Amino acid sequence: MVGGAGWLNDPVTATPATHGPHRRPPPSTRAVALSELRGVLGLPPGAGPADPSGADPAVRGVTLDSRHVLPGDLYAALPGARHHGAQFAGQARASGAAAALSDRPLPGLPTLVVPDPRAVLGPLAAHLHDHPSHHLEVYGVTGTNGKTSTTHLLDAGLRSAGHRTGMISGIRVRTPEWSRPAQRTTPEAPELQETLAALREQGATSAAVEVSSHGLALHRVDGTRFRAAVFTNLGRDHLDLHGDQESYFAAKASLFAPHRCALAVVNVDDAHGRRLAAQVRVPVTTFSAAGRREADWRATEVRADADRTSFRLLGPGTDRRVRLHLLGTHQVDNALGAVAALHAGGLNVEDVLRGMEDLTAVSGRLQRIDEGQPFLALVDYAHNVAAQRRLLPFLRTLTGGRLVVVLGATGERDPGKRGPLGRTAAQLGDVVIVTDESPHDDDPAALREAVAGGARGAASAQVHVEADRDRAIRLAVSLADPGDVVVVSGRGHDGQLVAGGRTRAFDDGARLRAALAQLARGGRAPTVLLPEDQVRKSMVARPPCSSR
Numbered sequence: 001m002v003g004g005a006g007w008l009n010d011p012v013t014a015t016p017a018t019h020g021p022h023r024r025p026p027p028s029t030r031a032v033a034l035s036e037l038r039g040v041l042g043l044p045p046g047a048g049p050a051d052p053s054g055a056d057p058a059v060r061g062v063t064l065d066s067r068h069v070l071p072g073d074l075y076a077a078l079p080g081a082r083h084h085g086a087q088f089a090g091q092a093r094a095s096g097a098a099a100a101l102s103d104r105p106l107p108g109l110p111t112l113v114v115p116d117p118r119a120v121l122g123p124l125a126a127h128l129h130d131h132p133s134h135h136l137e138v139y140g141v142t143g144t145n146g147k148t149s150t151t152h153l154l155d156a157g158l159r160s161a162g163h164r165t166g167m168i169s170g171i172r173v174r175t176p177e178w179s180r181p182a183q184r185t186t187p188e189a190p191e192l193q194e195t196l197a198a199l200r201e202q203g204a205t206s207a208a209v210e211v212s213s214h215g216l217a218l219h220r221v222d223g224t225r226f227r228a229a230v231f232t233n234l235g236r237d238h239l240d241l242h243g244d245q246e247s248y249f250a251a252k253a254s255l256f257a258p259h260r261c262a263l264a265v266v267n268v269d270d271a272h273g274r275r276l277a278a279q280v281r282v283p284v285t286t287f288s289a290a291g292r293r294e295a296d297w298r299a300t301e302v303r304a305d306a307d308r309t310s311f312r313l314l315g316p317g318t319d320r321r322v323r324l325h326l327l328g329t330h331q332v333d334n335a336l337g338a339v340a341a342l343h344a345g346g347l348n349v350e351d352v353l354r355g356m357e358d359l360t361a362v363s364g365r366l367q368r369i370d371e372g373q374p375f376l377a378l379v380d381y382a383h384n385v386a387a388q389r390r391l392l393p394f395l396r397t398l399t400g401g402r403l404v405v406v407l408g409a410t411g412e413r414d415p416g417k418r419g420p421l422g423r424t425a426a427q428l429g430d431v432v433i434v435t436d437e438s439p440h441d442d443d444p445a446a447l448r449e450a451v452a453g454g455a456r457g458a459a460s461a462q463v464h465v466e467a468d469r470d471r472a473i474r475l476a477v478s479l480a481d482p483g484d485v486v487v488v489s490g491r492g493h494d495g496q497l498v499a500g501g502r503t504r505a506f507d508d509g510a511r512l513r514a515a516l517a518q519l520a521r522g523g524r525a526p527t528v529l530l531p532e533d534q535v536r537k538s539m540v541a542r543p544p545c546s547s548r
């Protein structure tokens with residue numbers, strides 16, 4: 001389709017062409033002899049335990065999950081946090097795996113043995129699919145916040161500029177012929193290469209791909225060539241994986257290595273962005289939403305309200321006002337990154353801006369929920385302090401009243417960010433309602449306490465603790481006065497809560513809408529009565545808004 005459109009009005013219908021149990025590799029996938037793959041890895045002929053029969057089986061696909069093996073696949077048996085894939089060799093063999101890749105020989109399967117199989121999986125999958133990224137213009141986006149939004153803006157711009165394109169984002173994976181919900185931000189290498197191959201086969205000319213730091217550190221994008229890559233920003237996040245901020249930055253920076261990407265597009269409002277721009281060895285285009293004069297692309301005269309966001313765009317040969325439907329000043333950063341990348345990639349700025357200006361929303365990113373209530377209610381995906389620091393001051397500008405923030409912390413992720421999440425919400429909001437997100441196997445009460453402890457420490461907001469997320473949302477609605485702003489943060493589009501090994505459907509937008517509809521039906525507020533010990537008020541009087 002030409003003419004940008006967001007997911008909310010995307011014309012592509014979902015078909016079950018998924019990776020996973022319904023995996024359907026592109027028909028064009030060629031058969032490659034195992035000996036050829038051995039050559040790709042630089043293994044000498046016959047090195048490592050070969051098939052005792054001396055056969056040289058044809059490999060037609062690759063997967064790292066025994067449950068998804070199709071006949072002829074190479075099964076990559078990887079060491080994991082809970083299992084070693086070698087445990088599942090029997091299942092892979094029974095499903096028709098032709099061969100294996102692992103750090104040890106697998107019984108009954110000719111195995112390519114390398115010390116770090118994850119590290120060679122991407123190049124192998126790319127080889128098997130004839131390097132699809134070399135035949136597409138692939139635009140990547142990395143950074144702590146703004147990846148999904150920027151990816152959607154890139155997609156909208158590519159489409160309005162006439163590209164037949166695909167999008168691999170943390171919300172959905174879409175090709176011209178099918179679309180499905182994403183399982184993770186950046187797919188594992190076999191799925192990524194398979195999707196890029198499907199794009200090529202379906203006549204796509206380009207793709208916008210979200211690249212998480214997990215994706216980089218876990219080699220998921222190895223074997224992929226990017227026409228241009230955007231760096232949005234770096235805040236504290238994912239230290240559970242990276243250990244420290246320096247390693248986190250190094251993971252992000254690795255996307256911009258010359259073997260991966262041809263052009264770097266970097267946000268120089270961000271300190272790590274400035275560092276990256278100074279160190280990369282590919283041509284760099286810079287952008288600044290703060291209007292820095294040294295940037296190649298910059299925004300001035302930014303106006304952002306509850307309906308839209310606009311700014312004056314200044315760049316090579318460009319000086320024009322841009323009007324976005326997306327809400328929040330941070331979307332100016334994201335739009336600048338997208339426009340700079342597409343211009344660097346050779347596209348016409350007016351063509352791409354048309355699509356970006358038509359993009360109506362990105363699911364769960366500052367999405368307004370309106371049921372006629374006399375206050376603003378929104379859902380957002382902010383789940384780290386850096387995002388809160390952009391989001392909450394913006395929302396403050398939309399209210400002369402109070403800012404009510406519903407938040408929690410996901411379990412099994414960096415414990416060090418829980419207290420700061422609560423503290424920042426309390427510093428920048430007036431009413432903080434701490435609730436459960438997805439605790440996974442962590443203790444939900446301990447997670448709530450860590451967030452609430454941070455919030456109480458800030459001592460400037462009213463702090464409530466309500467374990468049940470639905471009740472927390474209804475509490476927020478019941479507490480809102482005309483003119484206030486309510487934001488349910490942290491989950492965005494994510495329609496599931498995971499606790500104690502069980503997953504249940506839970507959509508923040510739908511629950512917020514239901515609470516607002518109940519308010520509209522019942523007059524004032526759907527009263528939520530909480531046991532006294534669940535309500536903690538660290539401060540009853542709130543500071544005047546003007547003091548913030």
Ligand SMILES: CC(=O)N[C@H]1[C@@H](OP(=O)(O)OP(=O)(O)OC[C@H]2O[C@@H](n3ccc(=O)[nH]c3=O)[C@H](O)[C@@H]2O)O[C@H](CO)[C@@H](O)[C@@H]1O[C@H](C)C(=O)N[C@@H](C)C(=O)N[C@H](CCC(=O)O)C(=O)O
Nearest residue numbers: 064065066078079080081082083085088184185186212214
């Ligand atoms: C912490 C982490 O990254 N874990 C990854 C890891 O899982 P694991 O170590 O727990 O795997 P495991 O269960 O021990 O199994 C070991 C191996 O056996 C295989 N297996 C397992 C069971 C079976 O029946 N058959 C089988 O073949 C598994 O596919 C795996 O390869 O290896 C798996 C595949 O090998 C990954 O899918 C998995 O990513 C998990 C699911 C994940 O989502 N991680 C998150 C943290 C993530 O990647 N997030 C980022 C960024 C998010 C953001 O920006 O906010 C993302 O890109 O999504």
Ligand SMILES: Nc1ncnc2c1ncn2[C@@H]1O[C@H](COP(=O)(O)OP(=O)(O)OP(=O)(O)O)[C@@H](O)[C@H]1O
Nearest residue numbers: 144145146147148149330333365381382387390391
């Ligand atoms: N450029 C930005 N700078 C700071 N915060 C942002 C920016 N863009 C978005 N945000 C905030 O981060 C949240 C997540 O945005 P988005 O999904 O676009 O980023 P992301 O990098 O894909 O996040 P994740 O990796 O968690 O999927 C938004 O809901 C918003 O609160």
